[in-house]
Amino acid sequence: MNTPDRSLVSSVLGEYGEATRALLFQYLPSAEPRRYLYDLAADYPKRGGRSFRPSLCIATARAFGTAMELALRTAVSIEMMHNAMLIHDDVEDESEQRRGKPTMHEAQGVPIAINVGDLLSLLAMRPLLDNRGILGAEMSLRILEETERMARESAEGQAFELGWRRDNVVDVSEADYLLMVLKKTCWLCTIHPSRMGALIGSRGMLDLDRCIRFGFFLGAAFQIQDDLLNLEGDAKAYGKELGGDIREGKRTLMLIHLLEHANKKESARVCGILGRRREERTDEDVRWVLEQMGAHGSVDYARQVAHGLAGAAQYEFEQLYGYLPDSRDKQFLKALPVWVIERN
């Protein structure tokens, strides 16, 4: 695996992210009720973020030789859907921090946070409806259909994760986990942006199902790296509370590995911790689970799996886009598999 061109990745993310955000804010109405709705709809987008999803969409379209303008509204919609889902995910996961600040429901209460998430997800339809003027009615409807599918896959993945957590399911297999990640993370994070970029870029000529494998490998590597950062990272840089996933009882690859490799007594203690309510899980619980993950090689194992997935994504990149003429956008796409597992 080659070292990715970090400066290329970050400059593309910066450029496409800025273009996306500039248009995104134009789609947020400046109207009443401000303090209970529209000011809040702008809150998460204003906190920044890497703009990974919209950049992937734009770069894919451009790698086919298409102008950014044609993909921009779709990219804006993807970023709005992402922020909408973050707000609801934070409520569902009882997360306390997001991008270094209190989550929406911590600051505004659960009822208003749910409503702001609902608003953002439907506002995300507007740029897609505006696609009509530049992409035509048929292509616009196709993108809306794809968006409905993406959101449905995401809801299915979220349902698995929430169900496992609520019912304290402790026999989640690695295959179950990867199916959940495919749906919950990959569809919105990588598969859908790739497909929409390829759809717009190829003007409907590319078989979009071919984007699923690339998106899955890339997105799964992304998710595992995210979960590793949640364990290891610096709380300030990462913007969420440290070990928050353990406190939330989230089924991660490390946790699944630990449950498979711990002895009976350790396993019972892990299940006991998972069986408690979130607020009953102590700092000591979190520290102990972290230690066990280290002792049983669960963290190393997850790092290896992420590495393997990134390699598979590199292979799929060549199959999918290898024939395209060289360009900055193609180089960006090529650099992503290594970038997702090396970022911090």
Added chain:
Amino acid sequence: MNTPDRSLVSSVLGEYGEATRALLFQYLPSAEPRRYLYDLAADYPKRGGRSFRPSLCIATARAFGTAMELALRTAVSIEMMHNAMLIHDDVEDESEQRRGKPTMHEAQGVPIAINVGDLLSLLAMRPLLDNRGILGAEMSLRILEETERMARESAEGQAFELGWRRDNVVDVSEADYLLMVLKKTCWLCTIHPSRMGALIGSRGMLDLDRCIRFGFFLGAAFQIQDDLLNLEGDAKAYGKELGGDIREGKRTLMLIHLLEHANKKESARVCGILGRRREERTDEDVRWVLEQMGAHGSVDYARQVAHGLAGAAQYEFEQLYGYLPDSRDKQFLKALPVWVIERN
């Protein structure tokens, strides 16, 4: 005001409701995860309900001489959006009962309930995308745009109500209240179904803004009657806990009237009750507020306002649809203003 033909209204609601539900259930995937998602998506629709919204859409289209088939997918989408919003509203309002059973979040927990609501609201896009085959791409996009507007208006109305409640705003005027009802109730309940029925029925020829007045008067009368039933009705027949709105701290016309007419001491006690958390409001609090509403004529006043609004809706009906040839659907629309305030 003439006595409405109750049997006509209930037979039309029954017929169009059945057609809507039959197609609606075809739009709910039979797939995994069932117990955490798709079985739950069918839960609220299976509990029944009057099917007022889809019936209004279908009857309006048919009053213009159009086949039910052309409006049916739009009606299904409206009913799905309605159920999606009910699930989230119940979480936001901390409601315990819905149509005679525990609310979704009472039965499944808040995280899963939020996710099921998200799923249902996006599944509601599918019948609208399928409109393409029968209504064409342009009309389908128009209906999607209108749906986005309706959902935005609803979110704005909900934001006002949730904000007032969270911050215990006690100086809500009747004008504020009516604006909130216009957005929160009328857009989904009456304005949007009327507009979509008229759009499809007139094949885009009718000025849809003319439907707003009819829908507002009808929908506001509907909402006030709903709030009156919540105070007075039989818990079993109504399917929600009695006086639940008072317990939830909901700003109703009766509460606004009471706050305007109570003396200083009474007013302070009402504000004190509203300032508490939901679970701290006692049965005694609810009973006392109910008594005060009776003593200050707040209930009678609300009944009069609903009556006046229904009369205004009758007038608007004649302006909008008076010229259409006589039909069962036209008679149904004509009977609605009185029906909404006389139902129980």
